[in-house]
Amino acid sequence: MNLYLAPMEGVTGYLFRNAFHEFFGTGADKYYTPFLTPCPKRAINDKEIAEVLPEHNKSYNLVPQVMTISAEDFNSFKEKLRDFGYEEININLGCPSRTVTSKGKGAGALGDLQRLERFLDGVYKDGDRNISIKTRIGIDYTEEFDRLLDIYNQYPVKELTIHPRLLKELYKGSPHREDFIDALKKAKMPVCYNGDINTPEDYLSLMKLIGENSPCKISGVMMGRGVLQDPALIRKISGMVRDGLSAPEASRQYGAKKEEIIGLLNRLQEVYTEKFSGDIPVLYKMKEIWGHLGQGIYRDNDKLLKKIMKSRSLQEYEGYMRKIVEAE
Ligand SMILES: Cc1cc2nc3c(=O)[nH]c(=O)nc-3n(C[C@H](O)[C@H](O)[C@H](O)COP(=O)(O)O)c2cc1C
Known part of the structure; x- marks a missing residue:
């Protein structure tokens, strides 16, 4: 298989x-x-x-x-x-x-x-x-x-x-x-x-x-x-x-370990930052990934998910991302 x-x-x-x-x-x-x-x-x-x-x-x-x-x-x-x-x-x-x-x-x-x-x-x-x-x-x-x-x-x-x-x-x-x-x-x-x-x-x-x-x-x-x-x-x-x-x-x-999820998200953020100019397209890509994670392994975290989706900077996003992953 x-x-x-x-x-x-x-x-x-x-x-x-x-x-x-x-x-x-x-x-x-x-x-x-x-x-x-x-x-x-x-x-x-x-x-x-x-x-x-x-x-x-x-x-x-x-x-x-x-x-x-x-x-x-x-x-x-x-x-x-x-x-x-x-x-x-x-x-x-x-x-x-x-x-x-x-x-x-x-x-x-x-x-x-x-x-x-x-x-x-x-x-x-x-x-x-x-x-x-x-x-x-x-x-x-x-x-x-x-x-x-x-x-x-x-x-x-x-x-x-x-x-x-x-x-x-x-x-x-x-x-x-x-x-x-x-x-x-x-x-x-x-x-x-x-x-x-x-x-x-x-x-x-x-x-x-x-x-x-x-x-x-x-x-x-x-x-x-x-x-x-x-x-x-x-x-x-x-x-x-x-x-x-x-x-x-x-x-x-x-199952996914916290360090692996943080590793994956950090790596994605890093490579998207190299590719795109400015933080906004990177933030958009990270929110897209969170749209899926939020329907899956983090689906019971409504409040933090909303905060991630409303983040206006990568710094703000990263704070909530760590909170949600480390809370699990
Ligand atoms: C955002 C998105 C982009 C997709 N792009 C392609 C594609 O480029 N080629 C393709 O064959 N299928 C594409 N698909 C379909 C997926 O490969 C897959 O067939 C579909 O999501 C159903 O499988 P899943 O339930 O495991 O997601 C796409 C699906 C989504 C949601």
């Missing part, structure tokens, strides 16, 4: 990944870049180069994620990524943002199956076995996934990560886990699950559902917001999968 950190645009860039890996990387098999978008008019741009530069991604396995619906653009971008040494490349067929879907990209690609097939024909035409896909299960109806899976099954997809929500659902409601189980039975490639695994117990209930209903196994679990809510989530689940611990034991043994 592989455990992955999900790509999250605006959050899990290389500065975040490095800081996260330093303090909480145990058990994470792969990291994905937020989506990179090839464009016919320009070569890979500076921001994207910074994202994939091997010097910026030294101590972990990184999979660059690409979002396009043009096989030609994908293939030339792929060559650039291969020059940087990347083998696996992931295709984004799940992004629900309107700016993306209106151009037929991300989850928008799931609405025109002929175009999708043409794209995948071009992507896999040389039998490349190192291209993985991350997908939603359709646009409006869960029944759409049958046909989508028939299409994916035609290609040597390295791994299919399924986020079992529809485009129209964005991130709301519960993932359609029964549809995921159906897909798992029919898929010809390794299948990774993604969606709402926020605690070790969530992982166990997914495993129970799979175990009860299917002889098939999943190749991995990808986690996003849950890791932001509890940076030790992957480590805890790894403790269950690899050391055979129960969920409470894994939480006790592998």
Whole structure:
């Protein structure tokens, strides 16, 4: 069972990944870049180069994620990524943002199956076995996934990560886990699950559902917001999968320590301070991180969370940050 950190645009860039890996990387098999978008008019741009530069991604396995619906653009971008040494490349067929879907990209690609097939024909035409896909299960109806899976099954997809929500659902409601189980039975490639695994117990209930209903196994679990809510989530689940611990034991043994949380937050603040000019954008980024922590391991600290969110300087923020972490 592989455990992955999900790509999250605006959050899990290389500065975040490095800081996260330093303090909480145990058990994470792969990291994905937020989506990179090839464009016919320009070569890979500076921001994207910074994202994939091997010097910026030294101590972990990184999979660059690409979002396009043009096989030609994908293939030339792929060559650039291969020059940087990347083998696996992931295709984004799940992004629900309107700016993306209106151009037929991300989850928008799931609405025109002929175009999708043409794209995948071009992507896999040389039998490349190192291209993985991350997908939603359709646009409006869960029944759409049958046909989508028939299409994916035609290609040597390295791994299919399924986020079992529809485009129209964005991130709301519960993932359609029964549809995921159906897909798992029919898929010809390794299948990774993604969606709402926020605690070790969530992982166990997914495993129970799979175990009860299917002889098939999943190749991995990808986690996003849950890791932001509890940076030790992957480590805890790894403790269950690899050391055979129960969920409470894994939480006790592998839960986030105060020094680790402070270490992660200080490192993020330090690298964002180097990157941005002025304190305000750094404060904004730190509050964004706290938006997630505040829904997770610090959710019972309403008063201090509010103070963090209202802080007007980094100094003020740091005072409340230490109070909340040290109070736990
Ligand atoms: C802020 C944010 C940015 C995201 N950016 C990407 C992205 O760049 N590529 C992608 O495939 N998915 C992206 N996603 C989706 C996540 O990778 C993941 O599929 C989703 O959050 C569900 O998993 P989770 O419940 O474990 O968070 C993003 C999600 C969020 C909340």
